[in-house]
Amino acid sequence: MSRWLFSSRSLRLVSVVVFERGICFHCLRGNVLPISCNRGLRSNWIQSNCFHSQILALQKTEEKKTRLSLANEGTASGLSSKNGMERNFITPVRAMNDFFLKPSDLELLRKTRRRSPYESEPPITVYWLKDVEAKALEVWGSQEALDRERKKKTEELKRYQQYIFSVKRVLKDMRKEPTNWSPQGGLMEGSGKVVLTAILINGSNFLFKLVAWLYTGSHSMFSECLHSLADTANQLILAYGIHKSSQQSNPDHPYGYSNMRYVASLVSGVGIFCVGAGLSVYHGITGIFNPDPIGSFYWAFFILGGSLVSESATLLMAINSLRKGATNADMPFWEYVKRGQDPSVNVVLLEDLAAVVGVVVAGSCMAVASHLDSPLPDAVGSLLIGVVLGAVASFIIYSNSAALVGRSIPLSSIHQINSELERDLMIRAVHDVKGIDMGSGLVRYKAEVDFDGRELTRSYLDKQDLEMMLEEVRKMKNINEMEAFLLKHGENIVDLLGAEIDRIENALRKKHPEVRHCDLELL
Numbered sequence: 001m002s003r004w005l006f007s008s009r010s011l012r013l014v015s016v017v018v019f020e021r022g023i024c025f026h027c028l029r030g031n032v033l034p035i036s037c038n039r040g041l042r043s044n045w046i047q048s049n050c051f052h053s054q055i056l057a058l059q060k061t062e063e064k065k066t067r068l069s070l071a072n073e074g075t076a077s078g079l080s081s082k083n084g085m086e087r088n089f090i091t092p093v094r095a096m097n098d099f100f101l102k103p104s105d106l107e108l109l110r111k112t113r114r115r116s117p118y119e120s121e122p123p124i125t126v127y128w129l130k131d132v133e134a135k136a137l138e139v140w141g142s143q144e145a146l147d148r149e150r151k152k153k154t155e156e157l158k159r160y161q162q163y164i165f166s167v168k169r170v171l172k173d174m175r176k177e178p179t180n181w182s183p184q185g186g187l188m189e190g191s192g193k194v195v196l197t198a199i200l201i202n203g204s205n206f207l208f209k210l211v212a213w214l215y216t217g218s219h220s221m222f223s224e225c226l227h228s229l230a231d232t233a234n235q236l237i238l239a240y241g242i243h244k245s246s247q248q249s250n251p252d253h254p255y256g257y258s259n260m261r262y263v264a265s266l267v268s269g270v271g272i273f274c275v276g277a278g279l280s281v282y283h284g285i286t287g288i289f290n291p292d293p294i295g296s297f298y299w300a301f302f303i304l305g306g307s308l309v310s311e312s313a314t315l316l317m318a319i320n321s322l323r324k325g326a327t328n329a330d331m332p333f334w335e336y337v338k339r340g341q342d343p344s345v346n347v348v349l350l351e352d353l354a355a356v357v358g359v360v361v362a363g364s365c366m367a368v369a370s371h372l373d374s375p376l377p378d379a380v381g382s383l384l385i386g387v388v389l390g391a392v393a394s395f396i397i398y399s400n401s402a403a404l405v406g407r408s409i410p411l412s413s414i415h416q417i418n419s420e421l422e423r424d425l426m427i428r429a430v431h432d433v434k435g436i437d438m439g440s441g442l443v444r445y446k447a448e449v450d451f452d453g454r455e456l457t458r459s460y461l462d463k464q465d466l467e468m469m470l471e472e473v474r475k476m477k478n479i480n481e482m483e484a485f486l487l488k489h490g491e492n493i494v495d496l497l498g499a500e501i502d503r504i505e506n507a508l509r510k511k512h513p514e515v516r517h518c519d520l521e522l523l
Contacts, residue, residue: 089114089127090132091124091126099136100136100149100153101132101139109128112128114126191321191342191345192243194344197317198231198318198352202228202355203228203232205355206229208303209225212299215300216297216300218378219379221366223279224359224362224385228307230272233275234268234271235268238348241344242261255444261342263404264344265343266396266404269400272393273397277389280382280389281386288380291376291379292375293375294378297369304366305363308359311356314348315349319349331410339403340400341437343400346396350392361384362381406436407437408436417433417445420508420511421449427450430450432447443515443516443517445508445515446519448520448522448523449520451497456497456500457493459500460493497522501520505520
């Protein structure tokens with residue numbers, strides 16, 4: 001009867017009986033207070049004279065505290081469950097990892113169900129922390145032995161992590177890019193030779209045109225002198241860009257300096273626009289509104305003729321270099337020029353083309369001015385040369401700025417690379433593809449690939465002795481041996497996955513040498 005009285009369902013009924021009737025069924029003591037005594041006096045008498053009624057009150061208070069404690073534990077369960085514990089409870093996995101127990105050691109311990117920290121998951125089974133600690137002391141014999149085992153496991157983990165770090169460092173060194181590789185060579189080969197030749201020719205033309213302008217005072221000759229000076233200065237900038245772009249990558253610039261060619265070409269375009277075009281237009285306008293008497297153009301025509309020959313020679317060199325580059329890139333010539341695939345030679349081509357046109361315009365206008373004995377055609381020739389230089393500079397600025405902001409490679413090249421990846425046995429599909437032209441013939445290719453896990457596992461198993469693996473599984477006696485077996489082969493499969501990614505990237509670089517940086521991400 002006392003067990004029934006102390007149960008939670010009967011607590012309310014007991015309270016009613018005690019307070020309304022004044023009777024305690026534990027000690028069968030009757031309440032002799034008169035009926036007219038109010039309820040408050042009656043309950044005070046019972047609480048002071050009946051020990052069992054006091055126990056009932058204490059039990060009711062403890063139940064309220066327990067409900068409040070459980071509510072607080074439920075609120076903090078999400079945070080504390082991350083560590084495998086919730087106040088006085090511990091999960092089975094954490095118990096085995098922290099106290100080095102086996103599943104058989106936990107079978108006889110008290111367990112309970114607690115709310116999962118994830119809303120969509122069912123309740124989880126946990127053990128009492130004190131029971132687990134006591135079982136660990138029983139298994140290991142003492143707290144000192146348990147601490148030694150923990151220290152041993154910690155040292156093994158550190159050695160394993162150090163081993164993994166060393167292996168990754170060795171693999172990184174093996175995959176390190178060669179230090180003597182240059183995208184398109186330095187100043188002594190390829191586009192560098194074209195730029196150096198243009199510097200020598202344009203520098204010589206500037207000196208001859210300067211002498212001719214000082215001798216004749218022609219506005220058109222002055223424009224041509226400025227034109228050659230601007231070309232020489234800009235091509236010196238191009239030479240610096242080629243030299244800088246051939247430097248290898250470093251921690252501050254992990255993708256190298258290949259964009260320096262575009263930067264130098266952009267600066268050259270701005271220089272042509274401001275110095276060449278601006279001063280030519282200004283000098284032409286000045287000649288129109290403040291004409292000066294013209295002199296003899298006899299020697300000026302000889303200098304313009306020599307300049308035409310030399311500018312045509314460098315123009316042909318630039319055309320041949322760009323035509324060879326377009327053939328290697330499998331692109332039409334004008335598309336190759338429009339995209340600015342070789343920005344340095346591109347600038348030489350456009351500058352020399354403008355120089356040839358400028359020489360023809362200057363010679364024609366000077367001939368008309370000499371025939372009419374009027375300075376006006378000569379000033380108009382300076383204006384026309386300024387317009388030609390402005391158009392060339394605008395195209396150079398546009399093409400190089402488009403390349404600097406991250407231009408995609410042609411769509412046909414992306415489709416070709418994607419098809420080659422999808423033909424690989426290990427890859428199901430390719431998603432989120434990006435191919436960026438980094439300049440100097442370099443491409444950065446990035447894609448998310450869906451690996452075929454079955455093919456990867458089959459490739460790993462083909463290299464294993466399945467009979468030996470089966471025998472190894474049959475000899476397993478506990479979960480620790482099974483865990484070690486799965487960890488070993490799981491790590492080997494992950495290593496094989498890394499090796500397959502390296503194989504795919506190397507094959508892609510071998511077939512597409514322009515793909516210098518290949519980033520394949522797993523879905």
